[in-house]
Amino acid sequence: MRRPPPDAGVEHLLRTEAPQVLGALTRRFGRFDVAEDAVQEALIVAGRRWPAEGVPQDPRSWLIRVGYRRMVDLLRAEQARHRREQEVGRTELALGTPERRAAPTGGTDDSLTLLLLCCHPRLSPVSQVALTLRAVGGLTTAEIARA
Structure with missing residues (x-):
């Protein structure tokens, strides 16, 4: 199922607003790489919605809000992944070092x-x-x- 491409006006508006939205999110979070991903996803959502629903009254604010929410999701996922990796690393370290291993008892199963x-x-x-x-x-x- 292919979606029709956004009309020229919406596409031009998205191209014009994208750098401003990227700058706002980068300034807020200090993470250019994640902000860039969040802006791209906000532009995709806008490219799908705006031709059908119409352009919002303040398109830049709309894009910033959608990008902000996506950026929060991305950062939370990154933090959760980091915590899991650290937990696995600590476990492997504890099990990998012989003196840190639990001493087997006669009934250990x-x-x-x-x-x-x-x-x-x-x-x-x-x-x-x-x-x-x-x-x-x-x-x-x-x-x-x-x-």
């Missing part, structure tokens, strides 16, 4: 940890079941396939 890893939400349910049967249940690939 890593089956629960393995089960949780096999059932990670990023895996499809079919993959979760197959990995669990293989890693925790000890079944062979052929046995899993027959089941």
Whole structure:
């Protein structure tokens, strides 16, 4: 489904306003790279909406508002990714250094940890079941396939 290209007036307006919007977002957040992505997404939204709904009364403010919201989303996603990476790094560091590893006790069973890893939400349910049967249940690939 292809959308019709924006008319010449809207396209000219978007080209005229884009540098001003980019400058406003960069000044507000101090991140040119993220601001550039947010402005591009705001321009895409405007290019789709304005020909059908009409150009807003203050197009620059509209673009800044949409770009601002997108930029907040992008920065939040970046911060969340950074926190996850740091957590993984700390875990790998703790497990990778022998003196930091938990000393095994006579009754330590890593089956629960393995089960949780096999059932990670990023895996499809079919993959979760197959990995669990293989890693925790000890079944062979052929046995899993027959089941």
